[in-house]
Amino acid sequence: MANVKTLVVGGGGGGGHGANGSNFGAGGGGGAVIYNAAFAVTPQAYSITIDTGGAEDTSGGNSIFSSITSGGGGRGGSTSNDVGSAGTNNSSGGGGGGLGSANGGAGDGIGHAGGNANAQGGSGGGGGAGSVGQAAQGSPFKNNGGAGGSGTSSDISGSTIVYGGGGGGGGNARGLGTDGGGNGADSSNIATVGTANRGGGGGGGTNDATNFHGKAGGSGVVIISYKTDGSDGVSNTSTGGTITTSGAYTIHTFTTSGTWTMVASATSNASFLYNLI
Numbered sequence: 645m646a647n648v649k650t651l652v653v654g655g656g657g658g659g660g661h662g663a664n665g666s667n668f669g670a671g672g673g674g675g676a677v678i679y680n681a682a683f684a685v686t687p688q689a690y691s692i693t694i695d696t697g698g699a700e701d702t703s704g705g706n707s708i709f710s711s712i713t714s715g716g717g718g719r720g721g722s723t724s725n726d727v728g729s730a731g732t733n734n735s736s737g738g739g740g741g742g743l744g745s746a747n748g749g750a751g752d753g754i755g756h757a758g759g760n761a762n763a764q765g766g767s768g769g770g771g772g773a774g775s776v777g778q779a780a781q782g783s784p785f786k787n788n789g790g791a792g793g794s795g796t797s798s799d800i801s802g803s804t805i806v807y808g809g810g811g812g813g814g815g816n817a818r819g820l821g822t823d824g825g826g827n828g829a830d831s832s833n834i835a836t837v838g839t840a841n842r843g844g845g846g847g848g849g850t851n852d853a854t855n856f857h858g859k860a861g862g863s864g865v866v867i868i869s870y871k872t873d874g875s876d877g878v879s880n881t882s883t884g885g886t887i888t889t890s891g892a893y894t895i896h897t898f899t900t901s902g903t904w905t906m907v908a909s910a911t912s913n914a915s916f917l918y919n920l921i
Contacts, residue, residue, distance in 0.1 A: 646878050671767070811835075
């Protein structure tokens with residue numbers, strides 16, 4: 645039996661747009677982050693799907709490897725009293741839109757909920773793979789955006805990277821994105837997109853005519869890792885994605901959709917023939 649380590653990250657949800665003179669847009673939710681330390685594979689071509697991340701006011705989509713589907717984060721709320729969208733397939737929900745105390749979208753499975761808006765118009769941060777999004781901040785007449793929820797770290801790439809953070813909500817003072825999530829907007833700063841290939845949610849817009857747009861969520865990623873010496877049953881002649889090595893491991897990283905073709909190692913073939921005798 646051959647096994648690989650794999651990480652599958654869904655696309656981040658887009659931030660919600662604001663409305664000039666009234667409410668603020670909320671942060672998008674982070675994409676699902678699913679890690680498997682011993683995923684069974686066989687010699688064949690596996691189709692890999694990578695989501696590009698949700699545009700403004702749009703939830704993220706799925707990233708897929710074999711039977712593993714990591715959902716996209718929910719979109720952030722935009723119009724007044726607009727509830728953020730719920731996450732799907734283990735992803736996180738978007739934050740609630742301003743003016744009306746809208747709730748953040750619910751997380752699905754291991755994903756977390758987005759933060760709630762407040763009655764003064766501040767918007768919530770998107771939920772992250774590691775924690776819920778922050779609610780809109782401030783006492784009455786303070787309509788500040790909430791920060792995005794935290795992501796989840798992995799060292800499968802050879803470096804420790806945090807994936808699936810939530811986007812910050814727009815406000816008089818913007819909420820900041822967390823762990824790859826984009827920052828929300830305020831009157832001095834436009835919102836920012838989620839970081840590419842980390843599945844972070846996009847930042848929410850403000851009520852300023854110049855900066856009202858929310859931004860897109862970050863794209864997802866699929867990473868496959870196995871022992872270079874073939875002891876995991878996989879040959880390092882397997883193809884697909886960007887191929888690197890780190891320590892004892894060969895790593896295939898997919899930042900766009902493609903195909904991973906698994907080739908069995910000589911060790912695996914020898915074991916198979918031995919078992920036939």
